[in-house]
Amino acid sequence: MSTHEHTDPLAQEFVEFSVKAGVLRFGEFKTKAGRMSPYFFNAGLFDDGAKLGRLAEFYARRLLASGLQFDMLFGPAYKGITLAAAVSMELARLGHNRPFAYNRKEAKDHGEGGTLVGAPVRGRVLIIDDVISAGTSVRESITMIEAAGGQPVGVALALDRQEKATENGADVPWSAVQDVTSRFKLNVVSVATLKDLLDYLDTTSDSTLAAHAESVSRYRARYGI
Numbered sequence: 001m002s003t004h005e006h007t008d009p010l011a012q013e014f015v016e017f018s019v020k021a022g023v024l025r026f027g028e029f030k031t032k033a034g035r036m037s038p039y040f041f042n043a044g045l046f047d048d049g050a051k052l053g054r055l056a057e058f059y060a061r062r063l064l065a066s067g068l069q070f071d072m073l074f075g076p077a078y079k080g081i082t083l084a085a086a087v088s089m090e091l092a093r094l095g096h097n098r099p100f101a102y103n104r105k106e107a108k109d110h111g112e113g114g115t116l117v118g119a120p121v122r123g124r125v126l127i128i129d130d131v132i133s134a135g136t137s138v139r140e141s142i143t144m145i146e147a148a149g150g151q152p153v154g155v156a157l158a159l160d161r162q163e164k165a166t167e168n169g170a171d172v173p174w175s176a177v178q179d180v181t182s183r184f185k186l187n188v189v190s191v192a193t194l195k196d197l198l199d200y201l202d203t204t205s206d207s208t209l210a211a212h213a214e215s216v217s218r219y220r221a222r223y224g225i
Contacts, residue, residue: 161193
């Protein structure tokens with residue numbers, strides 16, 4: 001089957017935007033799992049109002065298209081904090097006003113105390129993050145949400161790397177996203193995936209970018225799920 005039979009227009013638009021914003025880079029990067037990856041996605045580089053606003057627009061469009069029902073957003077510290085705030089603003093702009101909350105890394109010892117900030121955590125809660133490299137941050141978010149009385153229903157990501165997770169230093173035949181889906185029974189909604197990234201490299205008219213298609217394909221063949 002050709003990879004172009006089902007290209008996803010929203011994902012293609014997002015990958016192009018990420019490349020132009022310098023958030024998605026190609027070269028040689030060491031991942032947390034110790035692999036040498038031919039690409040690196042750093043959502044921390046959506047670092048001005050225009051870029052963050054567009055990022056939020058992609059999340060909101062994907063979430064609304066997914067049909068996933070949720071009552072509020074939760075952003076795990078630290079990257080998730082700006083993501084939850086920005087996506088909440090964009091959803092409201094589109095007519096879907098949802099409250100949001102986030103956690104502090106350190107419990108506050110004055111005022112109201114506690115680790116959660118923002119709206120009271122209740123109802124169906126959607127966790128917003130950039131990528132999942134290991135399910136640890138999701139597990140921590142679930143614990144906090146449930147302790148506060150909310151029900152975690154899903155995770156929204158910018159990019160699903162679609163690669164094998166590692167456990168105790170060894171590769172396992174499932175990805176961090178698949179692990180979260182099966183272990184915690186959560187829906188995962190991603191703006192784009194590794195397949196979308198490859199589709200983009202395969203069809204771009206930019207020869208410098210197209211030159212990275214082979215190394216990304218090799219990486220996918222070795223570590224993809």
